[in-house]
Amino acid sequence: MPSLLILGAGAIGAFFGSALARQGxxxxxxxxxxxxAVKQSxxxxxxxxxxxxxxxxxxxxxxxxxAGREYDLVLLSTKVLEGVDRAELLKPVIGANTVIxxxxxxxxxxxEVHAAFPRxxxxxxxxxxxxxxxxAGRIHHQSAGSLTLGRxxxxxxxxxxxLAARFEASNVPCKLTQDIVQARWQKALWNATFNPISIMxxxxxxxxxxxxxxxxxxxxxxxxxxxQVAQAAGHPIAADMMDKLIEATLGxxxxxxxxxxxxxxxxxxxxxxIIGNVVRCAHHYQVPIxxxxxxxxxxxxxxxxxxxxxxxxxxxx
Amino acid sequence: MPSLLILGAGAIGAFFGSALARQGxxxxxxxxxxxxAVKQSxxxxxxxxxxxxxxxxxxxxxxxxxAGREYDLVLLSTKVLEGVDRAELLKPVIGANTVIxxxxxxxxxxxEVHAAFPRxxxxxxxxxxxxxxxxAGRIHHQSAGSLTLGRxxxxxxxxxxxLAARFEASNVPCKLTQDIVQARWQKALWNATFNPISIMxxxxxxxxxxxxxxxxxxxxxxxxxxxQVAQAAGHPIAADMMDKLIEATLGxxxxxxxxxxxxxxxxxxxxxxIIGNVVRCAHHYQVPIxxxxxxxxxxxxxxxxxxxxxxxxxxxx
Numbered sequence: 003m004p005s006l007l008i009l010g011a012g013a014i015g016a017f018f019g020s021a022l023a024r025q026g027x028x029x030x031x032x033x034x035x036x037x038x039a040v041k042q043s044x045x046x047x048x049x050x051x052x053x054x055x056x057x058x059x060x061x062x063x064x065x066x067x068x069a070g071r072e073y074d075l076v077l078l079s080t081k082v083l084e085g086v087d088r089a090e091l092l093k094p095v096i097g098a099n100t101v102i103x104x105x106x107x108x109x110x111x112x113x114e115v116h117a118a119f120p121r122x123x124x125x126x127x128x129x130x131x132x133x134x135x136x137x138a139g140r141i142h143h144q145s146a147g148s149l150t151l152g153r154x155x156x157x158x159x160x161x162x163x164x165l166a167a168r169f170e171a172s173n174v175p176c177k178l179t180q181d182i183v184q185a186r187w188q189k190a191l192w193n194a195t196f197n198p199i200s201i202m203x204x205x206x207x208x209x210x211x212x213x214x215x216x217x218x219x220x221x222x223x224x225x226x227x228x229x230q231v232a233q234a235a236g237h238p239i240a241a242d243m244m245d246k247l248i249e250a251t252l253g254x255x256x257x258x259x260x261x262x263x264x265x266x267x268x269x270x271x272x273x274x275x276i277i278g279n280v281v282r283c284a285h286h287y288q289v290p291i292x293x294x295x296x297x298x299x300x301x302x303x304x305x306x307x308x309x310x311x312x313x314x315x316x317x318x319x
Numbered sequence: 320m321p322s323l324l325i326l327g328a329g330a331i332g333a334f335f336g337s338a339l340a341r342q343g344x345x346x347x348x349x350x351x352x353x354x355x356a357v358k359q360s361x362x363x364x365x366x367x368x369x370x371x372x373x374x375x376x377x378x379x380x381x382x383x384x385x386a387g388r389e390y391d392l393v394l395l396s397t398k399v400l401e402g403v404d405r406a407e408l409l410k411p412v413i414g415a416n417t418v419i420x421x422x423x424x425x426x427x428x429x430x431e432v433h434a435a436f437p438r439x440x441x442x443x444x445x446x447x448x449x450x451x452x453x454x455a456g457r458i459h460h461q462s463a464g465s466l467t468l469g470r471x472x473x474x475x476x477x478x479x480x481x482l483a484a485r486f487e488a489s490n491v492p493c494k495l496t497q498d499i500v501q502a503r504w505q506k507a508l509w510n511a512t513f514n515p516i517s518i519m520x521x522x523x524x525x526x527x528x529x530x531x532x533x534x535x536x537x538x539x540x541x542x543x544x545x546x547q548v549a550q551a552a553g554h555p556i557a558a559d560m561m562d563k564l565i566e567a568t569l570g571x572x573x574x575x576x577x578x579x580x581x582x583x584x585x586x587x588x589x590x591x592x593i594i595g596n597v598v599r600c601a602h603h604y605q606v607p608i609x610x611x612x613x614x615x616x617x618x619x620x621x622x623x624x625x626x627x628x629x630x631x632x633x634x635x636x
Contacts, residue, residue, distance in 0.1 A: 202519045203621030210620055220616045223609075292540075292609030299537045300617070303527055304520030 003028050004164075006103075007073040007095055008059070009066060010080030011036075013133040014105055016045045016141045018149070018174070019077060020057035025168035030061040030069065032095075037064045039138035049133075049143035051173050071097035075161070078115070079105045082275035089118030096122060101161050105129050105149070107260070108275025109190045110283065112154040112182075125162050126154040126182045128189050134263070148175035152182030187232040188239060192247050194277040194294070195224045198301035200262035201271065209256035218248055220293070227291040228280055234287035265304075268312050273301050320345050321481075323420075324390040324412055325376070326383060327397030328353075330450040331422055333362045333458045335466070335491070336394060337374035342485035347378040347386065349412075354381045356455035366450075366460035368490050388414035392478070395432070396422045399592035406435030413439060418478050422446050422466070424577070425592025426507045427600065429471040429499075442479050443471040443499045445506050451580070465492040469499030504549040505556060509564050511594040511611070512541045515618035517579035518588065526573035535565055537610070544608040545597055551604035582621075585629050590618050 004027050008015040011031035023029040033040045044058030063069045076095050078088065096102065096119055104112060105127040112126050128151075132144040151166055153159050157180055169176035179185050199221070200206050212218050225244040232239050264271045281298045284291040321344050325332040328348035340346040350357045361375035380386045393412050395405060413419065413436055421429060422444040429443050445468075449461040468483055470476050474497055486493035496502050516538070517523050529535050542561040549556050581588045598615045601608040 199617065199620075202617050203624050204521045206620055206624060210624055213620070213623060217616055217620065220612060293613050295537060296610050296613035299534055300516065300519050303516075303523055303530070303534060306530060307520050307523060307527055 004074040005030070005060075005072065006075040006077055007032065007069055008077045008079060009091060009095060010034075010078060011040070011045075011059075012079065013135045013141050013143075014129060014131070015077060015079035016047060016057060017049065017052070017131065017133050017143055017147070018079070018105055018127075018129070018169070019059070020045065020047055020055070021052060021172035021174045022165070022168050023057060023059070024052075025171045027168065028060045030063070030073070031059040032063045032066050032069055033139075034064065036135075036138045037062065043139065045139050045141055047141045047143065048136075049141075049147070050145070051143065051147045066091065066094040069095050071095055071100065073097075073100060075101045075103055075165075077103045077105060081270065082106050082108050082111050082272050083270050084274050088115055092119065098122075101125060103127060103165070104154075106275070107193065107272050108279060109186050109194070110279040111186075111275050116154060123159055123161060124154045125151060125159070125165070126186075127151045128182070128185050130189075132257075148177070150177045150179055150182070150185045152179040152185065154182055156181055156183065181237075184237045187228075187235070187237040188243065190232070190276075190280055191225045191228050191239065191243060192251070194228055194280045195221055195297070196251070197259045197261035198273065198277050198297050199224075200259040201265040201304055202300060205258060205262045205266045207256040207258050207262070208251050208254070212248065212252055222248060224293045224297060227284070227289070227294045231280060231284040231287065231289045231291065234289050235283055265308060268308070268315065270312075271301075271305055271308070273298075273305050277301060321391045322347070322377075322389065323392040323394055324349065324386055325394045325396060326408060326412060327351075327395060328357070328362075328376075329396065329398075330452045330458050330460075331446060331448070332394060332396035333364060333374060334366065334369070334448065334450050334460055334464070335396070335422055335444075335446070335486070336376070337362065337364055337372070338369060338489035338491045339482070339485050340374060340376070341369075341489045344485065345377045347380070347390070348376040349380045349383050349386055350456075351381065353452075353455045354379065360456065362456050362458055364458045364460065365453075366458075366464070367462070368460065368464045383408065383411040386412050388412055388417065390414075390417060392418045392420055392482075394420045394422060398587065399423050399425050399428050399589050400587050401591050405432055409436065415439075418442060420444060420482070421471075423592070424510065424589050425596060426503050426511070427596040428503075428592050433471055440476055440478060441471045442468060442476070442482070443503075444468045445499070445502050447506075449574075465494070467494045467496055467499070467502045469496040469502065471499055473498055473500065498554075501554045504545075504552070504554040505560065507549070507593075507597055508542045508545050508556065508560060509568070511545055511597045512538055512614070513568070514576045514578035515590065515594050515614050516541075517576040518582040518621055519617060522575060522579045522583045524573040524575050524579070525568050525571070529565065529569055539565060541610045541614060544601070544606070544611045548597060548601040548604065548606045548608065551606050552600055582625060585625070585632065587629075588618075588622055588625070590615075590622050594618060 008019040008031040101123040136142040166176040229239040325336040325348040418440040453459040483493040546556040
């Protein structure tokens with residue numbers, strides 16, 4: 003029975019880990035903040051896809067150092083934040099043959115992990131899901147819930163296919179791709195626009211962002227800049243994708259991006275992973291991105307204020 | 320003795336009106352919200368320039384209709400807001416020979432008043448002052464306090480010179496200009512950048528906006544776009560002005576723009592007067608302004624959210 007360790011078992015890790023555990027994988031978890039609750043009674047998962055159930059990991063650890071290097075796979079599902087060295091996090095649990103699976107947000111977030119473990123198979127997953135932690139060990143899956151999976155930097159592997167089959171068997175749609183970087187660029191069109199725009203003005207939902215024709219034109223312009231960067235990086239995006247995304251977003255009930263929710267709840271935001279890496283790639287290829295530059299720089303101003311306020315709160319607490 | 324009526328006697332109107340009253344003008348005031356307090360005991364003004372004093376207008380009115388058309392001058396000092404028709408406000412008090420004086424924020428804000436009263440002399444004043452209303456009839460002047468004054472659309476008049484002399488005699492520096500539109504463009508460099516940027520993320524001060532070299536470069540870029548629009552409109556701006564303004568702002572203690580204060584206090588914001596008119600002028604002259612477009616559109620998203628929240632509060636109240 004293949005074994006998998008979830009490193010950073012928050013909402014994403016618990017959701018996808020539970021889906022694999024149901025299909026004959028031995029899934030253990032490293033949980034820092036929710037260790038006591040999960041150790042005692044597992045994860046309480048409410049999900050329209052997986053059903054409401056309790057997921058009890060094979061073993062639960064408080065820290066990666068206690069878990070050892072014996073796993074066939076390690077699933078890294080933390081947020082990608084500045085100042086968090088993911089290679090350091092992984093080091094205690096990666097053996098010579100461990101397959102690393104990233105289910106994380108952002109663009110170009112595989113590079114530093116690949117550089118640190120160049121001989122380990124690296125699978126990269128792009129999740130489309132609204133799932134959050136409702137309390138210690140309590141996971142609330144609101145909607146969507148699918149995955150696009152491939153080998154980084156490209157191609158597919160037997161393990162990728164094996165995982166996809168298990169996800170599908172657990173009712174989680176999993177699309178395999180030979181070009182996961184392309185999939186990340188496609189997701190960046192939405193991600194790198196709606197997320198940072200949503201934190202301006204203290205949490206704007208999709209309807210507020212797309213309210214007027216001028217605003218929709220402007221969001222399309224920002225997306226077009228991303229598509230131009232993607233093109234320069236060798237990942238062309240279909241010309242009608244921008245309009246499709248805007249139409250699709252208008253067709254859904256108004257909602258707040260993950261970054262808006264992080265902002266409102268005083269949590270760190272994945273600004274560098276989600277837009278910073280797109281901006282750096284644009285500068286590398288010398289693609290002009292005046293709209294994205296503006297969005298990124300204002301997001302950084304907001305993040306800095308947000309961080310000072312968080313620091314003040316934790317000083318006071 | 321020349322007579323003047325302040326229309327919209329808030330902090331700006333009371334401050335500049337009081338300076339004129341001290342130099343032999345008969346100054347009356349229309350005060351809507353603070354009528355009772357001002358009628359009873361005048362304005363209580365705390366000011367490092369004028370000294371702490373009580374300014375009792377010659378007459379106090381609750382509405383313009385009660386004031387009549389007998390004034391030599393009418394000083395309009397309201398905020399310039401969408402949906403507020405300033406020509407309508409002025410109509411009851413403008414006689415054939417009334418000189419209209421605007422001391423208001425924004426660019427191209429004279430046009431609609433000039434169009435409504437084409438035969439009346441129109442003076443336009445650009446104020447550099449931090450002054451606010453601390454309570455009913457209580458005016459708190461924090462810092463600065465100077466005026467640039469000229470005839471709109473250009474030139475000078477004996478009345479402009481007369482007012483400037485009275486201001487100066489009251490310790491309020493007043494610069495006369497033949498080209499008030501140029502003065503408004505110069506002020507727009509700061510105004511149309513720092514104001515709307517400051518409302519993002521719930522109130523950013525000048526230090527937060529200028530924190531990193533990348534942010535300073537970006538603010539300079541936004542200012543440069545404004546300078547290009549000014550140039551297209553026939554009002555060239557000195558090439559070193561952008562750097563001078565950024566240096567000067569960095570040299571002052573961190574502070575929040577008037578728009579940030581309006582935002583934080585749930586008050587309407589002068590977005591159209593301050594940046595919207597710059598954006599429209601750019602579009603008229605077909606000057607590309609990708610940075611300003613972004614700032615403007617995000618400011619509009621924020622304003623819309625801000626307005627819905629204000630409406631909700633007043634529904635509840």
